[in-house]
Amino acid sequence: MKGIRQLADYLDISIGTVSRALNGKPDVNDDTRRRVLEAAEKLGYVANQSGRSLRQGATNVIGLMTGSDTQAVENADNFFLGVTDGLQSVFSTHNLDLIVLPCPAEEDPDEYLKRMVARRMVDAMVISSTSRIDKRVDFLKQTRLPFVTLGRTGSSTDHAWIDLDFEGVARTAVARLAAAGHRSIAVAAPDTDINLGYIFLEGYRKGLEDASLPYDEKLIIRARSSEQGGYHAASEWLQMRPRPTALILIYELMAIGLYRRLAEVKLRAGQDLAVIGFREGPSGQFLEPRLTSFRMSLRDLGVSVGKTLLSTMPAYSSFYPQQPKHIVWPMQLIPGDSDITNLQSR
Amino acid sequence: MKGIRQLADYLDISIGTVSRALNGKPDVNDDTRRRVLEAAEKLGYVANQSGRSLRQGATNVIGLMTGSDTQAVENADNFFLGVTDGLQSVFSTHNLDLIVLPCPAEEDPDEYLKRMVARRMVDAMVISSTSRIDKRVDFLKQTRLPFVTLGRTGSSTDHAWIDLDFEGVARTAVARLAAAGHRSIAVAAPDTDINLGYIFLEGYRKGLEDASLPYDEKLIIRARSSEQGGYHAASEWLQMRPRPTALILIYELMAIGLYRRLAEVKLRAGQDLAVIGFREGPSGQFLEPRLTSFRMSLRDLGVSVGKTLLSTMPAYSSFYPQQPKHIVWPMQLIPGDSDITNLQSR
Structure with a gap:
């Protein structure tokens, strides 16, 4: 997979033309160049997405880690589908995409989270199914990756969280x-x-x-x-x-x-x-x-989780000056x- | 977010030490160097994950796109949770991680898929909730990204698919x-x-x-x-x-x-x-x-979807020489x- 190929596929024009348009070569007509640059912008491309990530430290992707244990899974059914919908409605206004990171049942959630963070796929995390003492919170604090927990813990109260009442x-x-x-x-x-x-x-x-x-x-x-x-x-x-x-x-x-x-x-x-x-x-x-x-509205809950997360991120906090950092969600x-x-x- | 920081956090040692170990500097003891290199290997790090992705075109991540329309969501409940479990059990043996890409309800699934592919986060895709005529299949064929559909379509029969009976x-x-x-x-x-x-x-x-x-x-x-x-x-x-x-x-x-x-x-x-x-x-x-x-077993279905996908990927096909490309799943x-x-x- 070459990156530029996706852009060419997306636009249905040749890779060579896309490359010339992106590199400011003169032998591309203005309409095509505009289409290429617009698509590159829309896709968050800027010539080279991975190269850009290295420079800016931004992937424009937010991760939602869902629970691994059987109970969390049984309980999940369409809870996360509703919350996801609300999260995306907030993230999409900033051209951020949501990905879901489902921790495998047999894997330790702390280790899984560490690996996912190390993959540097995401700019921030939402974690759910918090336990009484949740090491993931301490780990995320260390990394300085912005995060919000859906659910409180007994071991940390100062991080951003939203919890049902x-x-x-x-x-x-x-x-x-x-x-x-x-x-x-x-x-x-x-x-x-x-x-x-x-x-x-x-x-x-x-x-x-x-x-x-x-x-x-x-x-x-x-x-x-x-x-x-x-x-x-x-x-x-x-x-x-x-x-x-x-x-x-x-x-x-x-x-x-x-x-x-x-x-x-x-x-x-x-x-x-x-x-x-x-x-x-x-x-x-x-x-x-x-x-x-x-x-309760799962979508509204998702919207609020999204806003609280963005309010903790320097690049987006100015959009959500009034968003509380801790919310007990009424039912x-x-x-x-x-x-x-x-x-x-x- | 600096990449090396995650590795340091993961190992709970200083960034400087990690850097010296990764770069083969002599002032690091052998135990530490081994720990760092093992962790780097385990996390798919190899000095610089994003740089590596650019060179090798491999992210070691597989995407599962879930449906966007209300019906798909209503229907999903714990269907995908079970399938995900099976997929991960296959992928984990190859150190591949699964991420779920939930198409927002208001977004066109074809456009969403194009954007996700353009983000180059994944090496291969599983798509679900296939419609009678599904443009996503044609798009994925063009990109040459390996993929499998969970569900048949009326418009393509030669790609890899698994469907319930x-x-x-x-x-x-x-x-x-x-x-x-x-x-x-x-x-x-x-x-x-x-x-x-x-x-x-x-x-x-x-x-x-x-x-x-x-x-x-x-x-x-x-x-x-x-x-x-x-x-x-x-x-x-x-x-x-x-x-x-x-x-x-x-x-x-x-x-x-x-x-x-x-x-x-x-x-x-x-x-x-x-x-x-x-x-x-x-x-x-x-x-x-x-x-x-x-x-039916959702987990077994997920295992089979995972194997069929890997059997279409050059790097993994030798592990699954007998895996069928088309499966009607009995119930x-x-x-x-x-x-x-x-x-x-x-």
Whole structure:
């Protein structure tokens, strides 16, 4: 692959002509020269893209590293597709392209990130699925590569980050259930070191405190963030004595497995157990009964992540003078039919 | 960003030492020199990665372009996450990294691909969500960049491709339903130009022919490949007179919306309507009733796509002498409870 060939292919003219136009040779007509230079500009070409990268240290590419562990993958489904859309809408106004760097399941995320940074493909990074102690953040700080994390960590607070309001969601869910008369509220939480699990449980604890309900570790069900995890959580719930009357899920697709497990024993969410899911998604909306969950725009989240990242980059910060460096992203409760239970009748 | 800095950060030693080790200066001890050269090798560094790319034309990176239109995105969920895992397992044995290039929704896929190729970030491409007439294939042929398509097109057959057996799935589904006594079998097909829709309907037509059933265009319901599309398909089905007794879905998540719409009118799949979905996935398995669908390993598919791509690249072809250039990927029917109906009782 010769670089100039792509430009020639793109314009559908000969390599020789492109070369002569780029090098200011006189035997090229003005229209052609303009077309070549415009295309070179548009493609970020400037005679030699790789040579230019060496000189300017700019690739005009931003990387998004996505999680590697099974849970992150299960959880990802179209979350990243929505966020990617928002990121690109911001980056494209600066002629920046987004590439996704999916860390292989069997590879250490810290090593993977180091290798990707060493490849010098990107000018900045977005990293996601942050764990409680995340070495990637320390590494990126060292490199001075601009970055933003989608998700907080427990080990660094001063870098740029945006995180969903897991605490607010858990607290609101507990308040809603407590107001409906529930005194025994269980929660299905992640069984990994992902940071959002800690924040979610902290919100759950505060919600119980707000409602003057006791915190009981036995009401925390550890499960995978998947349909299978929801099935497992329902099985655990069935074995509890006394059974909690309500259950809050960390991940909305858990509801599919949970509904299935309840149906197997002729029970039903919104009747025998009040259920509140996490993010409103197409599956939850179409479940029967419809899942009570929390609304947010993935695209808007992506836009904000993009703006926060650019606000930390010298070349772009002047475009986003007001962009906060730390954002807890709000989510709005959307009532469904899954958390309506008649406590009196039992 | 200076390139040598990443190497220094990675090794946690000074830039000066790394530079001296790389340049063969004598004042570096042998252990350190070995560590630096190993890391440089491991990271594909060889003194100057970008300079090396210019000389050798090799980036050691493979790109996977994912679809841009809404349907492709809706359909993607964890399909690509599974395939990516398989691709990486093959690429990693050759020290190749995979990057995902998500075409923005508002951008023309042909133009996007041209720009990405012009960026010279990748040595080869995997493109997906192929349409009936796909200009990207013609463009890639021109560039001589090695590539494989995940999905066939109607406009080119000689390039390397792997495609799911949409024809076999539709034909098998019709045969199964016909054997159970169904005479009126509807199908929910994509409402776009995606090539798999054509192949799926061709299989459906052949299946009807095999069973000596008439082909009737009125039994083709056009719908989006999403939960919402399934809801819509069920609404369409409810209005048909006479109502078909069976429905084949092009996308398994459609079942969630379909089940919901049926529940709203007190009907049920596997009782009032026989339903067969497409790919077996976690949602379908946990639906009540469990969805009859077709099993395949996304990871194995990714492995095969990776091998086929490498078999077309001069530097790697000797590793995969037996790898076919064209593969129709088989899928195996897994009976659930959604297509069991008692035709006699109605």
